[in-house]
Amino acid sequence: MVHTGTIRIHSQGFSDIIDITRQVQAIITESGIHAGIASVFVPGSTASVSTIEFEPALVADMQEQLEKFASRTMKSRHSETWGDDNGFSHIRATFMGPGMTAPFSNGHLMLGTWQQIVVIDHDNRPRTREIVVQVVGE
Amino acid sequence: MVHTGTIRIHSQGFSDIIDITRQVQAIITESGIHAGIASVFVPGSTASVSTIEFEPALVADMQEQLEKFASRTMKSRHSETWGDDNGFSHIRATFMGPGMTAPFSNGHLMLGTWQQIVVIDHDNRPRTREIVVQVVGE
Amino acid sequence: MVHTGTIRIHSQGFSDIIDITRQVQAIITESGIHAGIASVFVPGSTASVSTIEFEPALVADMQEQLEKFASRTMKSRHSETWGDDNGFSHIRATFMGPGMTAPFSNGHLMLGTWQQIVVIDHDNRPRTREIVVQVVGE
Numbered sequence: 001m002v003h004t005g006t007i008r009i010h011s012q013g014f015s016d017i018i019d020i021t022r023q024v025q026a027i028i029t030e031s032g033i034h035a036g037i038a039s040v041f042v043p044g045s046t047a048s049v050s051t052i053e054f055e056p057a058l059v060a061d062m063q064e065q066l067e068k069f070a071s072r073t074m075k076s077r078h079s080e081t082w083g084d085d086n087g088f089s090h091i092r093a094t095f096m097g098p099g100m101t102a103p104f105s106n107g108h109l110m111l112g113t114w115q116q117i118v119v120i121d122h123d124n125r126p127r128t129r130e131i132v133v134q135v136v137g138e
Numbered sequence: 139m140v141h142t143g144t145i146r147i148h149s150q151g152f153s154d155i156i157d158i159t160r161q162v163q164a165i166i167t168e169s170g171i172h173a174g175i176a177s178v179f180v181p182g183s184t185a186s187v188s189t190i191e192f193e194p195a196l197v198a199d200m201q202e203q204l205e206k207f208a209s210r211t212m213k214s215r216h217s218e219t220w221g222d223d224n225g226f227s228h229i230r231a232t233f234m235g236p237g238m239t240a241p242f243s244n245g246h247l248m249l250g251t252w253q254q255i256v257v258i259d260h261d262n263r264p265r266t267r268e269i270v271v272q273v274v275g276e
Numbered sequence: 277m278v279h280t281g282t283i284r285i286h287s288q289g290f291s292d293i294i295d296i297t298r299q300v301q302a303i304i305t306e307s308g309i310h311a312g313i314a315s316v317f318v319p320g321s322t323a324s325v326s327t328i329e330f331e332p333a334l335v336a337d338m339q340e341q342l343e344k345f346a347s348r349t350m351k352s353r354h355s356e357t358w359g360d361d362n363g364f365s366h367i368r369a370t371f372m373g374p375g376m377t378a379p380f381s382n383g384h385l386m387l388g389t390w391q392q393i394v395v396i397d398h399d400n401r402p403r404t405r406e407i408v409v410q411v412v413g414e
Contacts, residue, residue: 002311002414004381035140037177037272039313039377044388045329052232053183057215058225065208065229070341077333087334091341094328098391101177101239101377103272105142110270112182115236132386134313134379136274136412138140173278175315175410190370191321195353196363203346203367239315239377241410243280248408250320253374274412276278 001138003031007131011047011121015066015092019054020131021109021116027133028104035106036137041099043132046089046123048096054116062120066092072124089122096120104137139276141169145269149185149259153204153230157192158269159247159254165271166242174275176247179237181270184227184261186234192254200258204230210262227260234258242275277414279307283407287323287397291342291368295330296407297385297392303409304380312413314385317375319408322365322399324372330392338396342368348400365398372396380413 005027009018024038040049052058069092076087102117103110111117121127143165147156162176178187190196207230214225240255241248249255259265281303285294300314316325328334345368352363378393379386387393397403 004311004379035142035272037274039379041377041379041386043386043391045327045391050232051183051236053216053228055216055219057219058228061214061216061225062229062232065233069207069345076337078329078331078337081331081333087337090329090334091338094326094338095341095372096233097235097373097376098327099377100235101179101237103142103177103179103270110179110181115181115183132379134311136313173280173410175412188370189321189374191354191366193354193357195357196366199352199354199363200367200370203371207345234371235373238373239317239375241280241315241317241408248317248319253319253321 001033003033003135005133009119009129011127013121013123013125013127015063016121017059018119019116020119024117024133025109028135029107031135033135033137037101037103039099039101039134040117041132042119042129046086046093048093048120049100050096050118051115052118053114054118086124089124092122139171141171141273143271147257147267147269149265151259151261151263151265153201154259155197156257157254158257162255162271163247166273167245169273171273171275172245173243175239175241177237177239177272178255179270180257180267184224184231186231186258187238188234188256189253190256191252192256224262227262230260277309279309279411281409285395285405285407287403289397289399289401289403291339292397293335294395295392296395300393300409301385304411305383307411309411309413310383311381313377313379315375315377315410316393317408318395318405322362322369324369324396325376326372326394327391328394329390330394362400365400368398
């Protein structure tokens with residue numbers, strides 16, 4: 001069985017980190033699927049999906065690390081060629097990947113206690129995005 | 139069809155790398171599922187799952203790279219706020235991601251000859267963990 | 277339902293980036309599966325799968341970033357021990373991960389407009405590789 005859900009988020013970009021755990025769980029619940037996997041995927045090439053302990057100090061640490069890894073001021077052929085100044089956003093996104101897959105059982109996500117599913121929007125401007133959650137199971 | 143298995147590991151933390159390939163294969167075998175995917179996921183926000191050629195020299199290289207990427211001595215708001223000194227562990231884990239998905243066919247993982255599935259435990263102390271393997275297929 | 281396809285690519289190594297979006301879509305189409313996920317996985321421990329806006333300037337940026345992250349000239353115990361000089365390739369591959377999972381609906385991949393599925397071959401020589409695409413759905 002397969003059930004497709006979408007989650008709309010609003011972000012500020014620059015690796016804004018948004019907790020979508022509750023919405024992913026709601027899509028699993030509405031699917032009626034008991035056990036399986038939820039594949040969470042962001043269409044677009046400037047955002048990522050991962051998990052984090054979602055608390056403000058760590059969110060700031062993660063954003064600082066991403067800035068250190070590929071700075072918003074880095075020189076980029078992509079930015080120079082297309083004039084959209086978001087080469088760093090693409091680099092961060094391709095490195096971290098566009099999605100992740102979480103298991104669930106008895107209708108509930110099997111996450112750690114302090115582990116949330118998050119979208120990290122690396123683009124260089126506010127964005128609205130539709131995240132795809134594909135629930136596969138029985 | 140869906141089959142859920144778990145793997146218990148003991149790690150030393152600090153990006154200890156533990157080969158779980160045999161256990162993942164055993165869960166596929168016990169599932170009786172012929173072809174599909176095995177989604178390997180670590181509940182918790184300070185560990186990762188990936189693949190590596192599991193030999194000691196490369197394991198040491200990988201740990202050195204992670205130390206260079208986000209040092210155990212890095213300043214971290216998370217560590218300062220919560221006093222658990224594992225900000226670097228979270229950063230490494232969120233960057234690498236909490237899981238990966240491997241295909242199998244005829245009941246066997248389709249890995250390269252020198253490719254093993256590993257858990258990388260980034261936490262700053264020894265841990266026992268339960269890894270979740272969700273087998274989905276037919 | 278499960279359908280297994282493979283994609284043969286030829287790469288130059290050194291993080292050569294190859295667009296396989298059309299071939300992944302073709303495997304979904306030939307599967308006859310309507311909705312689900314396509315798990316794209318590279319057997320071998322020196323390559324990765326991710327998504328990118330596949331245009332030459334960004335491809336060059338990404339390769340430069342990977343060189344900055346783990347240079348082809350980095351010291352590596354793996355290279356010294358085995359004499360194959362591709363420690364950097366393994367480091368890049370394990371960090372980025374060996375696969376990714378994309379959702380599809382109505383028989384079509386749910387990607388962004390400027391988002392392509394790519395193999396990144398980090399090895400230090402030309403390679404031919406067989407990428408595995410596992411299609412799971414209904």
